[in-house]
Amino acid sequence: xxxxxxxxxxxxxxxxxxxxxxxxxGTTQLQCQYCxxxxxxxxxxGNTIVNENxxxxxxxxRAIDSSEKQTIHTVNCKSCGATVTLDSHVTSDKCIFCGTPxxxxxxxxxxxxxxxxxxxxxxxxxxxxxxxxxxxxxxxFAPNKLKHYGDNTDMLSGVYIPYWTYDSNTETNYTGQRGTxxxxxxxxxxxxxxxxxxxxxxxxxxxxxxxxxxxxxxLILASNxxxxxxxxxxxxxxxxxxTGYDEQYLxxxxxxxxxxxxxxxxxxxxxxxxxxxxQLIRRDIGGDHQRISSCxxxxxxxxxxxxxxxxxxxxxxxxxxxxxxxxxxxTGEVQGERPWxxxxxxxxxxxAAALGTGGYLLYSCLQNGGM
Numbered sequence: 279x280x281x282x283x284x285x286x287x288x289x290x291x292x293x294x295x296x297x298x299x300x301x302x303x304g305t306t307q308l309q310c311q312y313c314x315x316x317x318x319x320x321x322x323x324g325n326t327i328v329n330e331n332x333x334x335x336x337x338x339x340r341a342i343d344s345s346e347k348q349t350i351h352t353v354n355c356k357s358c359g360a361t362v363t364l365d366s367h368v369t370s371d372k373c374i375f376c377g378t379p380x381x382x383x384x385x386x387x388x389x390x391x392x393x394x395x396x397x398x399x400x401x402x403x404x405x406x407x408x409x410x411x412x413x414x415x416x417x418x419f420a421p422n423k424l425k426h427y428g429d430n431t432d433m434l435s436g437v438y439i440p441y442w443t444y445d446s447n448t449e450t451n452y453t454g455q456r457g458t459x460x461x462x463x464x465x466x467x468x469x470x471x472x473x474x475x476x477x478x479x480x481x482x483x484x485x486x487x488x489x490x491x492x493x494x495x496x497l498i499l500a501s502n503x504x505x506x507x508x509x510x511x512x513x514x515x516x517x518x519x520x521t522g523y524d525e526q527y528l529x530x531x532x533x534x535x536x537x538x539x540x541x542x543x544x545x546x547x548x549x550x551x552x553x554x555x556x557q558l559i560r561r562d563i564g565g566d567h568q569r570i571s572s573c574x575x576x577x578x579x580x581x582x583x584x585x586x587x588x589x590x591x592x593x594x595x596x597x598x599x600x601x602x603x604x605x606x607x608x609t610g611e612v613q614g615e616r617p618w619x620x621x622x623x624x625x626x627x628x629x630a631a632a633l634g635t636g637g638y639l640l641y642s643c644l645q646n647g648g649m
Contacts, residue, residue, distance in 0.1 A: 290317065290529050300530025303399035303436075303588075303607070308526055319526045326521050328395060330445060330581030336540060352535055353380050358600065360503035361535050374435040374532055375503045376600045377593045390535055395520040396586040398527045399436060399607040406434055406590040406605045413603075413612040436607065438528060438586035439509075440500040440536035442543040443517070445582075446493050448551060450575040452559050453486045457567030480567055489558040496547045500536035500584070504591075505602060511613040512606040515587055523586070533586065540582060548577075 290299040292310040299308035299317060308317040352361050357378035372379050401409075457480040465472050495517050499509050521527075538546070555575060560568040588607025593600050603614035 290526065301398065301527050303402045308529055319524060326395065328520055330583050333544065333580035333582050355380060358503055361537055374437055374591055375593055375602065377595060391584050393523045393584045393586045395583065396438060396523055396527060397515065397520060397588055397608055399588040401590065401605065401607050401610050403434055403436065405610065409610045409612050410434065410603065410605060433592050434590045436531040437589055437591050438531060438533045439589050440534055441585050441587055442498045442500050442540065443495045443583050443585060444498065444544055444547040444580065445495065446580045447578045448491050448493065448555060448575050450489050450555050450559065450573055452573040453571045454563055455482045455569040456485050456563050456565035457482050459566045485563055487562050489555065489562050491555065491558060493551050496550050498543045498546050500538040500543055501534055502537045503534060504604065505615060508602065508604055508613050508615060512589065512604060512611055516608060520585060
């Protein structure tokens with residue numbers, strides 16, 4: 279196996295032919311797609327000791343150790359707002375999130391919190407393309423152009439997407455009501471006669487209590503470039519296999535820098551936690567029905583970390599609107615926004631109506647002894 283040299287722009291040069299080495303998904307190697315040269319990545323996946331950052335300390339000091347920062351070269355997409363990381367030598371590019379040409383001359387250099395961990399790609403571009411084609415083929419009433427859009431493998435771009443994770447202990451005091459079902463008898467008069475009947479009534483009792491819970495790795499998308507509901511459906515992620523941040527895993531892929539600040543991410547995380555806390559409260563109240571009148575939650579021992587997760591992305595424009603398709607780079611899960619062909623829907627409705635009318639006429643004919 280030949281050795282490689284690392285260029286100043288974080289490109290890994292093949293000593294066999296001089297081309298760039300890129301990370302091979304599912305391996306721990308960099309590979310040359312031209313001559314086959316390989317280089318082993320020193321860091322190992324799945325054996326990483328994960329350390330967290332103290333959230334309150336970060337907020338109070340508004341600073342983080344210089345070793346935890348990195349300087350990046352970025353350009354902002356004026357169409358979708360994505361902040362894409364570029365190599366310093368790039369002179370032209372297009373946005374992988376919406377396909378809009380980027381104005382590289384307006385790029386800027388920023389200093390951000392450095393990702394501490396990542397999950398490398400395990401799904402290859404070819405595998406992602408096959409899964410994407412299968413997903414497209416199952417879409418009803420999709421435009422014909424969309425069906426053929428997936429024919430080209432290169433329309434998928436591999437991107438490392440920024441995420442925050444949060445840990446927190448929570449203590450919640452609540453007040454509410456517990457409802458229990460009771461059966462009672464009552465009398466009604468029917469046709470001049472009395473009848474005994476039963477009905478279920480709910481009896482409510484005031485309650486109050488306390489629930490505790492530890493949240494581990496609440497995962498929050500730190501990008502505004504992707505539709506959050508779609509991105510959330512890429513779960514689950516195997517965060518137990520996180521590896522330390524190593525730029526060699528980024529070789530051949532794109533990286534987006536975070537747009538959601540640490541404190542804003544924690545605000546979103548709280549809303550995620552609240553869903554679980556509500557379930558805990560209802561379970562604690564018990565009974566057949568529950569009402570929550572008030573609740574107050576305190577958060578302690580809050581920690582966070584910045585990680586990158588692998589996603590294959592494709593953006594499709596239809597009638598002036600951009601639709602994004604996402605594929606989990608670890609599991610192959612496909613999710614996306616989809617356009618509808620109203621022409622196909624209208625034709626299908628007319629056909630169904632015609633068949634319905636024809637069926638009714640045939641039935642009437644047979645009922646009347648016709649035909």
